[in-house]
Amino acid sequence: MTSLNIITTWQPACWCVAQLQLCAQHLEETPTEIFRYPAQWAWFAWRPANTGLPFRMPDGWGLALERPGPELADEIGAAPVYLLDEAETDWPALLDILLVCDDLEPWLRSIIVRHHESERRALKRRYTQRYGVGESAGFERFLLRTVAGATDAKRAEPMSAETAPEGDPIRTITLKSYPHCTATVQLHDDGTLVFDLYDRDYLGSDRADIYRVARDAVASLHDAMARATGERPATQEALLAAIGQRYPTWDEAYRWLRESGVPFSHEVDPWA
Numbered sequence: 267m268t269s270l271n272i273i274t275t276w277q278p279a280c281w282c283v284a285q286l287q288l289c290a291q292h293l294e295e296t297p298t299e300i301f302r303y304p305a306q307w308a309w310f311a312w313r314p315a316n317t318g319l320p321f322r323m324p325d326g327w328g329l330a331l332e333r334p335g336p337e338l339a340d341e342i343g344a345a346p347v348y349l350l351d352e353a354e355t356d357w358p359a360l361l362d363i364l365l366v367c368d369d370l371e372p373w374l375r376s377i378i379v380r381h382h383e384s385e386r387r388a389l390k391r392r393y394t395q396r397y398g399v400g401e402s403a404g405f406e407r408f409l410l411r412t413v414a415g416a417t418d419a420k421r422a423e424p425m426s427a428e429t430a431p432e433g434d435p436i437r438t439i440t441l442k443s444y445p446h447c448t449a450t451v452q453l454h455d456d457g458t459l460v461f462d463l464y465d466r467d468y469l470g471s472d473r474a475d476i477y478r479v480a481r482d483a484v485a486s487l488h489d490a491m492a493r494a495t496g497e498r499p500a501t502q503e504a505l506l507a508a509i510g511q512r513y514p515t516w517d518e519a520y521r522w523l524r525e526s527g528v529p530f531s532h533e534v535d536p537w538a
Contacts, residue, residue: 269335269336269339270283270334270335270338270339270342270347271339271344271345271346271347272346272347272348272349273346273347273348274348275348276318276319276348277346277348278314278315278316279314279315279316279346280314280345280346280347280348281311281312281313281314281342281345281346281347281348282311282312282319282320282347282348282349282350283309283310283311283312283334283338283347283348283349283350284309284310284324284349284350284354284355284357284360285307285308285309285310285333285334285349286307286308286309286357286381287305287306287307287333288306288307288308288374288377288378288381289303289305289306289374289377290305291303291304291305294373301373303373304331305331305332306329306330306331306374306377307329307330307331307332307333307334308327308328308329308330308360308361308364308378309327309328309329309330309334309338310324310326310327310360310363311324311325311326311327311338312324312325313325314345319350319354320350323363324360324363327360327363327364329364329368351445353445353446356389357381357382357385357389358382358385358386358389361378361381361382361385362382364378365378365379365382437452437453437503437506438450438451438452438453438506439451439506439507439509439510441510441513441514441515441516441519442514442515442516443463443515443516444465444516446465446466447463447464447465447466447516448462448463448464448466449461449462449463449464449516449519450462450464451506451509451510451519453502453503453506456481457481457484457502458478458479458480458481458484459478459479459484459487459502459505459506460476460477460478460479461476461477461478461479461519461520461523461530462474462475462476462477463475463516463520473534473535474534474535475532475533475534476532476533476534476535477520477523477530477531477532478530478531478532478533479523479528479529479530480529480530480531483528483529483530484502484505486526486527486528487505487523487526487528488505490522490526490527490528491505491508491509491512494512494522495508495512509522
């Protein structure tokens with residue numbers, strides 16, 4: 267039996283597939299008869315593209331008695347396939363396709379309608395948690411954290427002093443992190459150094475973990491970097507660049523901070 271070539275991270279020229287089990291095999295009993303219904307899966311597929319995850323209509327869809335696999339693999343062969351997770355899938359919109367485009371048996375239509383209503387309620391809850399009701403502050407914080415840092419020329423993503431324009435000191439570096447997260451190390455104007463992990467989909471909402479090194483303690487981080495690299499950064503900007511060069515991922519940078527012995531505070535913003 268041919269199986270799909272599943273990959274765990276989206277990459278250019280891969281197929282994208284969303285799949286959902288609508289129901290398991292089950293029995294329904296009436297006073298006069300027992301009905302046996304098969305398991306049902308729905309799948310939706312997007313052909314390879316080089317512009318990121320799909321956000322428009324799928325190129326194909328289908329219903330299956332088991333988890334989609336062979337029927338797709340027979341068509342696309344060994345091409346890599348990325349399975350969209352819940353945060354990447356607009357199930358209310360996709361289930362609309364089934365309800366509009368297929369002449370469903372009444373029992374299956376009722377199941378899909380229940381899924382559609384459930385997914386729509388879940389989406390409304392996520393909207394409320396993320397953006398608030400008549401509240402713009404949360405969205406403004408989202409813009410400040412995720413947009414301003416990417417568009418402000420002084421807050422791009424340089425990983426070393428050489429990548430910054432001449433005369434423009436590094437103030438923020440961005441580290442590789444987890445899906446749906448943004449990790450940065452920021453040098454604030456008051457001399458503090460802030461390690462920030464911003465999760466855009468924490469339990470259906472947003473959360474920021476902020477680890478702050480006070481100005482007086484930053485000098486000890488220079489010493490810690492000297493122990494790690496054999497060279498002590500001469501300035502705070504050089505320290506920031508060294509962190510990006512030696513510890514390019516959030517896990518590495520946070521572990522270095524934690525094991526350095528330098529004191530820092532931890533704040534949590536659950537509605538970042």
